Amino acid sequence: MSVYRFQTVNQIISGENSLQSLGEHLYTVNRDIESALVVTQPFCLELDFIDTIKNQLQARGIKVDVVTDILPEPTVSNIERVFQDICNEKYDVLIGIGGGSVLDATKILSVLKTNSQSIRDMLGTDLVESSGIPTVLIPTTSGTGSEVTPNAIVTIPDEELKVGIVSRFLLPKLVILDPVLTLGLPKPITAATGMDAFTHSLESFISNKANPMSDMFALESIRLISSSIVDAYQNGADIAAREKMLLGSMYGGMALTAAGTAAVHALAYPLGGKYGIPHGEANSMLLPHVMEVNMEAITERLSLVAEPMGLTVSGLTPEEAAKQVVAQIVQWTETLNIPQNLKKYGVQEEDLSALAVSASKVKRLLDNNPKTLNLKEIESIYRKLLA
Template sequence: MQQLYRFQTAAHIVAGRNSIQALADNLHFTGIHDVKSVLIITQPSIKALGVIDDIVGQLSVKGIKADINTNVLPEPTVGNIEEVFQCIGNEHYDVLIGIGGGSVLDTTKIISVLKTNNNSIRELLGTDLVAKPGLPTILIPTTSGTGAEVTPNAIVTLPDEELKVGIVSKYLLPKVVIIDPMLTLGLPKPITAATGMDAFTHSLESYISNKANPLSDMFALESIRLISASIVEAYQNGSSADAREKMLFGSMYGGMALTCAGTAAVHALAYPLGGKFKISHGVANSMLLPHVMEFNMDAITDRLSQVAEPMGIQIRGSSKAEAAGRVVDRIVEWTKILEIPQDLRSFGVEENDVPALAVSASKVTRLLNNNPKTLTLDDMEAIYRKLLS
């Protein structure tokens, strides 16, 4: 039987500089034709920028009541999301608006289905366990990293297991996405670096994934091209609207790529670092990416060599092995330019933590099964140890 490829993403995408100013005019795309009340989910840092006031002003002109919740924490735990949900209580909202980084967008998705499904968050962990559609959502990313605005995934931290786990459901997909690069102009350098490398990891892992296919390849390669051309400039010149726009589109395409193909061992090994040591997801991915690619090299030389040109690497006259090696070299070069930490000890990780980290990572079978090579516990421990200098 011929292989079938499936792809589903956000229902409507509105993109362009200052597109946030058209938010109220796009409410009808949520499917609710007489919106009376919305809840805006965000974080204090976003609210302080004034953009929330602008949104509330747009809605007010149309007679729409807007409440604001800023209680989402970075890398939110099950408990944190439950607290946000409890704050809402029985209040009725027609639409939820999430504006922020991946933590906010994922929280908004989860809250939307908690409002319509009689389940706890833990009961929804896994794939296709959400029974009914959630409240309509509008997602607005303010970082160029997770691509969460276009994926059916939401990641939560389980402190008791010191691990991050995903909810995967078509019902997490938003009705409207607004992609406005102007919202990312004020990103601090460390966040630009970590989220940018996170987006690149999504695309590269999707391209070498066991589930890679023509649909995911299209998104992955364009994401790789855009991010490679702009990540250093966005880091060094954060006010460049052109670089920020390329990064935001690259991040979105990366989300679409992973929706088609899924990420792999880099993400699987990153989750325990975030769950136990609170290492931000983007930093953990950046640290692990070159080492996992080196481990996979004999299985991915051909695929990895194909991303050299989209990355802007000159490979004329080079063998596939040489081109693939230069891809890894470029990633290492980026981590230095972007000043991403390379020593797990700086986050409190010690040698005796490594076996437990490997055991935790081995539980993320949803992603490890996508990896081109099987990793044993010894393999995972060896990769972690490369980051203990």
């Protein structure tokens, strides 16, 4: 067996209303916090999350500033503009509360504060030179698992692509997983982010770098999400389903940290970069089609996730069980009303060749795919979504 490694956040606090304990756990981040920056998006100001954070910190004599300018799919320039507004301010901790875009942006702002590098200097793996301002990450969606990964994704409009920064220096000091914060998620966001989390786990399980550590997290994530995603979608106030989704998302993040994602994500990045398709939706649309193209290389592995998904496959061959897995994914996308046609976003037949070329450049992820995909195969996958 080859050598593998695992790394994640220093401390995780989880459970219903766990946000209420943020203040008492800040000592694990920094014992001498005088000022904090909360990074979020405008919609969070309409809820009581931010006031809950501010009140706890201010009660401890901590000065609190709030920025809300992070875009849903943040670009390099968007994060740079936010950084310019805060670059001269001293903060002892950055607190990101929101979806994956906010958490990723918080990580990047953290290392921008302490490094002389630009965002573009950091794009890639292990290029960040030194640690950043300590961070606390608090997800309000159950999708990216960003709170426990060393990854941050940004959009580069001039290249029509989304690119990752991967560095141990992006790992937060503290994570708060409070399912109460996800109760108000609209159905489309519940669906897209939930399927994004499932994609993380499934791709990690079939990836070339899959290992015993990633398998453990991936299979538990698959079990949790499979048993709760429809319930969370149909009844957003189901706190038990919401908690399973939040834990499943976190475990998915841990799985991809140890094993990495593959072709689904590689093909999703150009869709987000050029057409602004939300990442979770792009992954959800692509997932069954990529699995079918990969099938010859993943039949055995794919059959092993049938049982954690709750499928009855006793007596079936691995091939039959693997097909059941793909069929269940297709059924979920229908139940969850995930869009299935790229034309909705303006994609045309004549765009597919350029999309395939863009996806082929995401070598970090395609090299992790269990089957080597050529341009023709990549283009054919996109074409299935133009029906």
